[in-house]
Amino acid sequence: MEVSWQPGMKMDVNAPMCPSRGVLEHVTSRWGVLILIALRERSYRFSELRRHVGGVSEKMLAQTLQTLERDGFVLRDAQPVIPPRVDYSLTELGEEAAAQVEALGRWTERRTEQVLKNRERYDEARP
């Protein structure tokens, strides 16, 4: 797979020469990962999602959702009712992305204990 970069290429991640890096960073972004995984299970309202994905600020949630919507991963359904109700769900493309990400997430959960042990060994070998 192509991750290389030649001196003539723009290094900006959003540059036309290597746009896939930018897409990858959206998908693997701090909150993007967790949002995709959450939405795979079911659709969520804004505040509901905010509670479920703990630790995310309103700003970052809104920002990340917009990015994911723009990329075509997330569908935003704003219903014209009072009080406002907005539901977020995955598009077909988003479902594909989320499946990949969730696989990675599940693998990580399985191996976390091992990683924690590795860190201990690493640290105690270095004063």
Add this chain to the structure above:
Amino acid sequence: MEVSWQPGMKMDVNAPMCPSRGVLEHVTSRWGVLILIALRERSYRFSELRRHVGGVSEKMLAQTLQTLERDGFVLRDAQPVIPPRVDYSLTELGEEAAAQVEALGRWTERRTEQVLKNRERYDEARP
């Protein structure tokens, strides 16, 4: 999968309550992703890796490699020769992680064109 967070839990990603988030962020970090994918293909020397993964500074490469080594994903083989030669490769655990990440990377490459079109549509629908 468990991404939720309860008010009593520390929100710090490195907190003991939800350590898997921290592991996930190492694996999905900006340069971590590209390094894992690169090392899956073969082992690399430091500068070689720096050239192959374009746009990464020495500092970030060293830092990310250390993080991945500490987690037990990357093996560092420093040979006592002059000039110094250090080879980086994947551990068995790292190979597993890299396989997941590469799957995500390949999917992203396949879908990048579609995402670019989605962005265009999104942008032109909003002045």
Add this chain to the structure above:
DNA sequence: CGGTATCCGCAACGATACTG
């Protein structure tokens, strides 16, 4: 409720210089 707008601190990051 579901956002946007604004401000701002701080960690992340890049560039550079230096060392074994």
Add this chain to the structure above:
DNA sequence: CAGTATCGTTGCGGATACCG
């Protein structure tokens, strides 16, 4: 060659206030 050290900047991300 393979880093570490230092420094300057930036942009991420949290807090707050306000709006439809």
